[in-house]
Amino acid sequence: MKKEAEEINSILKNSSPTFYSVLSELGKRLYMPKGIIFQSNQSKNHANHYNASIGIAKENIGFDEDRGITVENLAPMTLNSIGKYFTGLEQNEIFNYAPQPGLPDLRDYWHEKIVNQNPCLKSKDQISRPILTGGLTHSISLAAELFTDPGDELYLADKFWENYSLIFDVKYQVNLVHYKLYKNDYSGFNLESLEHTLRKSKKDKLILLFNFPNNPTGYTATEKEMDGIRDILVRIAETGKKLVVICDDAYYGLFYDKNIYQGSIFSKLAGVHDNIVAIKIDGVSKEFYAWGFRVGFITFADNFQSADGYGVMEEKAVAGIRSSVSSCSSIAQSVLSHAIKSEEYLKEKAEKFAILKSRVAKVKEIVYRDEYKSYWDVYPFNSGYFMCLKIKDIPAETVRKHALFRYGLGTIAFDQDLRVAFSCISEKNIETVFHIIAKSIEDIKKGDIETGN
DSSP: OHHHHHHHHHHHHHHHHHHHHHHHHHHHHHHOOOSHHHHHHHHHHHHHOOOOOOOOEEEOEEETTTTTTTEEOOEEOOOHHHHHHSHHHOOOOOOOOOOTTTHHHHHHHHHHHHHOOOOOOOGGGGSSEEEEEEHHHHHHHHHHHHHOOOTTTEEEEESSSHHHIIIIIITOOOEEEEESSTTTTSSSSSSHHHHHHHHHHOOOOEEEEEEESSSTTOOOOOHHHHHHHHHHHHHHTTTTOOEEEEEEOTTTTTTTTTTTTSHHHHHHTTSOOOTTEEEEEEEEEHHTOGGGOEEEEEEEEOOOOOOOHHHHHHHHHHHHHHHOOOOOOOOHHHHHHHHHTSSSSHHHHHHHHHHHHHHHHHHHHTTTTTTGGEEEEEOOBBBSSSEEEEEEEHHHHHHHHHHHHHHHOOOEEEETTTEEGGGHHHHHHHHHHHHHHHHHHHHHTOOOOOOOO
């Protein structure tokens, strides 16, 4: 292990011992060298005459009359054939490299946003300063790098986003262990299954992943259920086990029912027990309706709440970024940095939310109708982009393919479940969507099956 890694690991051991103890072998090795990036940042602050430290081509030599010195490299060298597509941004905001941790004002905004939207958090000091990533999936992959080794176990609900399998199982060779998301009567979150599954583990380190609102089902736990989850994890932690809790908040804020917890489970776990560390994963894709920007964040919390310890965890996350994508999109960050200061963006977000909430109401009006009870059960949904039907008697994949190739309706099938993304269907067409699914089931029961190519 490099000397620099040993030095920051020593800091972490003393200030945030649980974070150190749950790091993967790679997580322990990661550090930021005092090489090009470190020296270039120093040069940016102190090279008053000439800065020949960074690998960017620059032009437009100018003269600073106030200081009476020649100032080279005023702006990145650019091609007008690219730059002409951007308005309202300076050349440095478009073409320059962004800092590895992300633009400072955007990180500060996200830091304050987390605290302001989660009443369980009283101060920014309780959590680390968010590190900006190349999208929420990148944040999840970073968490896997930092905390998992081959043979570890990841505990997550049986209704889950398939990319978790690709990241943790296929890429990092972590075993996925599932508990039931819903009670047997579909009345809510299955606390009993969660605790029973965790107590069966013989591992000293348990890694959990919670996804609220859930993809694929569109479910967020109530505050009582969130408290129940927290209490279960504390009981497990009191047995001496270390818990790493990854909170995937991809659809954060898209809460359509008042009885669900209006915050992140991350806030319930920040500082709850010495043996529990929490990692918040979120981003702008869904919250800002900016999917192609690929801007995410990763934030850390434990019970020690040490600035030094959080600083080490931030450095390790930045080292993961530096060693993979180097830095994230400066254009997306610059646009967002301006947008969050505008008067329009909160109003516009509220308008889009209202559209989605109205669609959810329409879906609920339709899917529980008596005429459909013989075709499917409905999993509870109250948030996010999706809802799921549990198809009766017929494989969901058969229904999916028939609806697609006979009627031109696209959905997603998982075992007996059919996921419908109301987020991308106009409200006026929602009734037709579920009519097609029902008609497809009728066709199949009659032996008229469309299989496509």
